[in-house]
Amino acid sequence: MVSLPPFEVLLAISVLIIIVAWLLRSSRRPSGLPPGPPGLPILGNALEISADNTYKGLAKWGKLYGPVVAVKAFSQTCIVINSPDAANEILSKSSATTSHRIVRPMALLSGWERALPHLQPAAEFRQHRQYMKIAVGAAAMMEYEPEHERRALQLVQKLSRNPKEIYNEVAFWIAVSFEHVAYGTDEEEDFSGFVEMGRHALKIFQETSSPMILWAVDILPSLRYLPSWLPGMGFKRQADTWRMYMRELLDKAFENSVRRMEAGGSSSCLISRVAECQPLDTLDENSKEILKNAALNIYVGGFDTMTSMVLSFFLAMTLYPDVQKGAQLKVDAVTHGLRLPTFADRDSLPCIDRMVKEVLRWAVPTTLVFPHSQDPSQDAIVDGVFIPKGSLLIVNTGGIFEDPEIYADPRRFWPDRFLDDNVLDPFSVAFGYARRKCIGMHFVEKRLWITIATALATLDVCAPTNPGARAPRAAWTSGAMRLPLSFDAVFNVRHPALIEG
Ligand code: HEM
Numbered sequence: 001m002v003s004l005p006p007f008e009v010l011l012a013i014s015v016l017i018i019i020v021a022w023l024l025r026s027s028r029r030p031s032g033l034p035p036g037p038p039g040l041p042i043l044g045n046a047l048e049i050s051a052d053n054t055y056k057g058l059a060k061w062g063k064l065y066g067p068v069v070a071v072k073a074f075s076q077t078c079i080v081i082n083s084p085d086a087a088n089e090i091l092s093k094s095s096a097t098t099s100h101r102i103v104r105p106m107a108l109l110s111g112w113e114r115a116l117p118h119l120q121p122a123a124e125f126r127q128h129r130q131y132m133k134i135a136v137g138a139a140a141m142m143e144y145e146p147e148h149e150r151r152a153l154q155l156v157q158k159l160s161r162n163p164k165e166i167y168n169e170v171a172f173w174i175a176v177s178f179e180h181v182a183y184g185t186d187e188e189e190d191f192s193g194f195v196e197m198g199r200h201a202l203k204i205f206q207e208t209s210s211p212m213i214l215w216a217v218d219i220l221p222s223l224r225y226l227p228s229w230l231p232g233m234g235f236k237r238q239a240d241t242w243r244m245y246m247r248e249l250l251d252k253a254f255e256n257s258v259r260r261m262e263a264g265g266s267s268s269c270l271i272s273r274v275a276e277c278q279p280l281d282t283l284d285e286n287s288k289e290i291l292k293n294a295a296l297n298i299y300v301g302g303f304d305t306m307t308s309m310v311l312s313f314f315l316a317m318t319l320y321p322d323v324q325k326g327a328q329l330k331v332d333a334v335t336h337g338l339r340l341p342t343f344a345d346r347d348s349l350p351c352i353d354r355m356v357k358e359v360l361r362w363a364v365p366t367t368l369v370f371p372h373s374q375d376p377s378q379d380a381i382v383d384g385v386f387i388p389k390g391s392l393l394i395v396n397t398g399g400i401f402e403d404p405e406i407y408a409d410p411r412r413f414w415p416d417r418f419l420d421d422n423v424l425d426p427f428s429v430a431f432g433y434a435r436r437k438c439i440g441m442h443f444v445e446k447r448l449w450i451t452i453a454t455a456l457a458t459l460d461v462c463a464p465t466n467p468g469a470r471a472p473r474a475a476w477t478s479g480a481m482r483l484p485l486s487f488d489a490v491f492n493v494r495h496p497a498l499i500e501g
Pocket of ligand 1: 116118297298300301302306309364365366368369370371372430431432433434436437438441
């Protein structure tokens with residue numbers, strides 16, 4: 001006689017069949033989607049996308065299937081946008097329904113649920129952006145010009161004294177700059193430990209939000225309800241540790257800033273500017289929490305991106321000495337080597353604006369726009385493209401910037417391409433779209449402009465010739481956020497009197 005397997009085994013098999021059937025069904029491509037690569041059952045195209053080839057791989061699909069491509073990763077539909085026009089249609093013109101975010105469960109568990117990139121476009125989102133605007137919006141950045149000028153000089157001084165530490169010098173200089181903008185601290189040393197804590201927070205953000213890192217709970221969100229002592233629940237213990245860390249950092253950095261302000265030792269910053277509008281002790285707890293997150297987001301949004309941009313500028317100078325020489329001549333024609341350039345010279349130095357644009361295009365740190373998502377409650381048809389509800393919307397910035405149909409000879413660092421006004425301005429793509437557009441873009445534009453102008457006026461940046469040096473090459477780390485691979489450079493001071501200030 002054949003005996004039936006025990007009830008528990010039958011139950012487990014039935015559950016497994018239901019899960020596989022559900023996965024197979026949800027991983028199918030809905031009809032009407034834009035074209036895209038076929039993909040495997042359940043996995044979809046998940047295995048074809050990797051950190052090493054993300055934006056280049058997505059660009060290849062763009063060439064094969066058209067400017068808007070649909071791919072699947074498990075049950076998630078992703079609409080990849082490889083053209084600036086399609087990005088405008090989908091993300092700007094239809095922004096009422098395409099400005100949502102899909103937030104990963106691991107990011108929520110780890111203390112990042114109130115970070116601006118994770119907020120849905122509603123009241124808290126608007127208040128958060130409003131706070132950040134007070135510190136880094138266009139008007140704030142006009143007032144901040146003297147501070148940008150002071151910091152630019154500080155960087156060239158540091159590099160001329162300590163050229164071997166280009167990565168550390170640039171990164172620390174940026175970190176301290178954002179600590180100043182957010183919390184009003186002026187120290188050149190990391191006395192409060194914020195720089196290190198902020199870096200660790202950024203690492204947590206990247207580990208929990210990067211599209212290239214998936215935790216078990218991101219694939220099966222209901223795992224979060226199981227107890228942390230079960231095998232395979234390591235993510236829960238990790239998330240608890242990170243959450244406590246984030247809590248401590250948000251509170252500590254804010255309280256330090258308030259203490260300083262009360263003692264009269266704080267420069268103007270986000271916290272002090274908000275306090276000028278409304279005494280902090282009258283803010284309700286919700287607003288205080290939003291303010292704490294806004295301050296930390298200035299650091300998290302700006303640190304890696306700005307470090308990457310400034311390093312890429314120096315890298316370009318070592319690789320394209322003729323471009324450097326040409327721009328130096330133009331700067332010298334305005335300052336005569338007798339003074340540092342200032343923002344008052346901006347109209348006389350359009351070559352620096354072209355250089356800023358080209359650094360952004362040639363070496364954009366964010367090769368993909370942080371993904372938006374289609375409203376989870378409604379499908380849409382935009383410009384003839386069907387977008388199912390809850391789809392991820394990914395603009396392939398890196399692909400657009402290296403598309404030879406948009407930029408001639410795209411791998412060449414060639415600022416004068418922007419002498420032609422018809423060439424696409426990379427600022428219109430690199431900082432994202434509509435109500436989610438990067439809140440730090442005015443900071444970037446000002447800080448890069450004056451840093452480049454000051455460096456050209458004061459330094460000759462050259463490739464190293466000594467045998468042990470790391471030769472500069474146009475190569476960056478992989479992934480959605482990239483930095484130039486380590487390189488060495490030589491900084492020869494052009495006008496010592498200018499640097500001595
Ligand atoms: C070259 C440097 C930078 C680049 C290329 C860059 C790029 C971006 C992009 C592509 C987005 C997503 C926009 C979207 O969803 O449509 C973004 C969002 C954001 N950026 Fe930047 N960024 C840079 C620097 C900064 C700086 C300096 C700060 C802070 C001062 C900052 C803070 C933020 C924040 C908080 C968001 C989230 C906005 C939201 O979700 O509403 N970024 N950035």
